[in-house]
Amino acid sequence: MWIHHITGAWHLFVAPLRRHLTPLLAARLLGLSHLSAALSLRGQALGLIGERGVLPWAARLPGAEVSSPLWALGAPDALISALVWAWAAAGALLALGLIPAPALALALLCAVTLSQACAPFLPFQWDLLLHEASLLGLLYAPWALTLAAGARAPRAAWRAWGLRLLLCKLMWDSGAAKLLSGDPLWAELRALDVHFWTQPLPHAGAALAARLPRWALSAGAYLTLAVELWAPLLLWLRVRSAWALWGAGLLLAAVGVWRGAAPTLTSWDTLSFVALALLLDERAAGWRLGPQLPAAYAGAAPIALLMLLIALTGSYGFFQLLTLALLVASCEAQSGGEGAPAGRGARLAQGFTLAALSAWGAASAALHAPWLGVKALRESFEAERAAPGAGGLPYRAYAAFEWTQRRLGPWQVVARYGLFATVTRERAELVIEGSADGVAWAPYRFAYKPSGDDPLPPPAAGLHMPRLDWQMWFEALSPTCQESWLLDLLEALLEGREGARALLAGGPPPPPRLVRVRRVQMSPTPRAFWRGRPAGFYCPETDLARLRAARAELRRGRGAEGAAK
Numbered sequence: 001m002w003i004h005h006i007t008g009a010w011h012l013f014v015a016p017l018r019r020h021l022t023p024l025l026a027a028r029l030l031g032l033s034h035l036s037a038a039l040s041l042r043g044q045a046l047g048l049i050g051e052r053g054v055l056p057w058a059a060r061l062p063g064a065e066v067s068s069p070l071w072a073l074g075a076p077d078a079l080i081s082a083l084v085w086a087w088a089a090a091g092a093l094l095a096l097g098l099i100p101a102p103a104l105a106l107a108l109l110c111a112v113t114l115s116q117a118c119a120p121f122l123p124f125q126w127d128l129l130l131h132e133a134s135l136l137g138l139l140y141a142p143w144a145l146t147l148a149a150g151a152r153a154p155r156a157a158w159r160a161w162g163l164r165l166l167l168c169k170l171m172w173d174s175g176a177a178k179l180l181s182g183d184p185l186w187a188e189l190r191a192l193d194v195h196f197w198t199q200p201l202p203h204a205g206a207a208l209a210a211r212l213p214r215w216a217l218s219a220g221a222y223l224t225l226a227v228e229l230w231a232p233l234l235l236w237l238r239v240r241s242a243w244a245l246w247g248a249g250l251l252l253a254a255v256g257v258w259r260g261a262a263p264t265l266t267s268w269d270t271l272s273f274v275a276l277a278l279l280l281d282e283r284a285a286g287w288r289l290g291p292q293l294p295a296a297y298a299g300a301a302p303i304a305l306l307m308l309l310i311a312l313t314g315s316y317g318f319f320q321l322l323t324l325a326l327l328v329a330s331c332e333a334q335s336g337g338e339g340a341p342a343g344r345g346a347r348l349a350q351g352f353t354l355a356a357l358s359a360w361g362a363a364s365a366a367l368h369a370p371w372l373g374v375k376a377l378r379e380s381f382e383a384e385r386a387a388p389g390a391g392g393l394p395y396r397a398y399a400a401f402e403w404t405q406r407r408l409g410p411w412q413v414v415a416r417y418g419l420f421a422t423v424t425r426e427r428a429e430l431v432i433e434g435s436a437d438g439v440a441w442a443p444y445r446f447a448y449k450p451s452g453d454d455p456l457p458p459p460a461a462g463l464h465m466p467r468l469d470w471q472m473w474f475e476a477l478s479p480t481c482q483e484s485w486l487l488d489l490l491e492a493l494l495e496g497r498e499g500a501r502a503l504l505a506g507g508p509p510p511p512p513r514l515v516r517v518r519r520v521q522m523s524p525t526p527r528a529f530w531r532g533r534p535a536g537f538y539c540p541e542t543d544l545a546r547l548r549a550a551r552a553e554l555r556r557g558r559g560a561e562g563a564a565k
Helices: 002-042 045-049 069-073 077-096 100-117 125-137 147-152 157-180 192-198 204-210 214-237 242-259 267-280 297-313 319-330 344-372 374-385 393-411 467-475 485-495 498-502 544-564
Strands: 427-435 514-524 530-542
Touching: 002 077, 002 100, 002 125, 002 147, 002 157, 002 319, 045 077, 045 467, 045 498, 069 077, 069 100, 077 100, 100 125, 125 157, 125 319, 125 344, 157 214, 157 319, 157 344, 192 204, 192 214, 204 297, 214 297, 297 319, 344 393, 427 467, 427 485, 427 530, 467 485, 485 498, 485 514, 485 530, 485 544, 530 544
Parallel strands: none
Antiparallel strands: 427 514, 514 530
């Protein structure tokens, strides 16, 4: 009976307003995502790419491959700051519902421009998702002075197609990447046994999740795969009964618990839940268990649950907020023309939208087709590269893939995703230390990155994305110090650049005479979250003159090697 009350309340209070609420809420959430990303980068941009930062963009801009025309003005700190503030202002305008489409276009331009300059600290996958969602959002956001005016005007449901497809692509890519990667931890449902303490930026929620019993972790891994591969299908199958979601979810949890003792996974497991949802659908079964919920909610609800669980166990910036915006847009009515204008202008707009979605779909397919058989295609491509003229189908297919990547890469508006396709088994942390005399060494502190001598997880970052802290996790995956941005960071610290220093939470007085980087191997413990064990030096101690000389020698060696080839 309580189900009747819940669904009845939905139809009494919310359903009549959904046609207006959906575009209003989705566009505002997209604006909040831009605002969060911009404000997060505001305190980091000059430290990362400013004139006194880690990787000064002004020095790298000549010869860089960029697509934004704004860099023709150069790269002074004033322009970088102006771009960040313009990005934040555009996101705020969209969140407030003012000039939505122009604000979204400005936010996209600023985001892509800054992302090109901030490599390797941008873009992460959620940055690319923000760019792609904004591009498709231009087909969704109304071209009006306010969101409210645009929402009250007659709207065709096909405007939400692009965002719904993007959500499905994000979920399917993430699930398929886990199964196609060959990582046995996902196939055996053991990925979460180590993920919570080896992920880039865990917080206290991860410490609690890591101590869950084995069966719960196995059920969580199964839930992740099922939601990523099964829930997007429900956005299109239009299963309407609330029982389709609740019944499949209960069975999913039961299977996860049972599989905890003998985990295994086959491709048929995911398809079984699609069949279950169809069987539970009141239209197929011929029963009526209560008022019908909107079709897309059967797929959107489990995705929202997964995003909540991810936010409770790790720091991923605005990723969950942006996914929520896609979820809301996906819940707009799927029928073609409710309230849609039928005039010539509407038909032209629909034709333009379909053409734009077709171009976007073709670009996405070009990036995905080789991915499904990427190893075989790459092997054939490399074999035929040495014999020009052979020109077989695999060679042409992979050549087209590389051409598409080269052309679309600088624009950063079409991507494929694969969140945590493989799981890191061990955790190593890099501890940067500075010294004035070579005897007393003091570590540099990161606000959100675990340190080697602290057994407790760092605080949650919320909507903030600490770019340097996150990138330190990737750097620790390398076996030894090499020519990378980390050496630029060490050089910036030795020079005493205040922009780079501002990215850190503390350390020795600037500038130090010597710096070094130690590797610390982290192991989980029953009481503390982990225990640090020294694992040698990642970068030996060096001063500014030796560091510059070593880097110059390495570059000369690489230049000679390239000339020989």
